[in-house]
Amino acid sequence: MTVRTTHTEITFKRPFMLSAFDARQPAGTYRLSVDEEEIFGLSFLAYRRKATVLQTPAISVTSSRHQTVEVDPEELAAALDADALASRTVEE
Template sequence: MTSRTIETTVRFAQPFRLPGFDMLQPAGDYRIDHDEEALEGLSQIAWHRVGSFIHLPGIGLSGPTRQMVPIKTADLEAALEKDNRGS
């Protein structure tokens, strides 16, 4: 099966927490990886997201370790929406 990883960067203006995170994460830019698998049809290829990951700490931030943590896309979108509202 064919797969790909789409890399994006998101920006949080305020500290945030995603479900399952023990600690509040500082504001800043964060790299997000979305893993997708191809769904091959008769005439075209569609992609199905099979996993999303956030890289911690954020870009330019220091920490004792670097890690890639699985997240739910819906949780990330909700956290970004909350950040955009400023609450």
């Protein structure tokens, strides 16, 4: 089984909440890792998402407590969209 991991950073301009957390998370830039495994038997290269993991606290926060939490990618995308919409509304 071939697994690949993609590391990116995502930024929330406002505090946000996801069901994987007990409390709202502060605005900031967070590290995000996505694990995917290769789908065999196809005539082309394809991958299936296996895990989406968000690391807390935000990169800019100094803390002795670090946590890696698996999050729902659709819920995360919706939270990022809502954050972007709220930020645009305030700027206008």
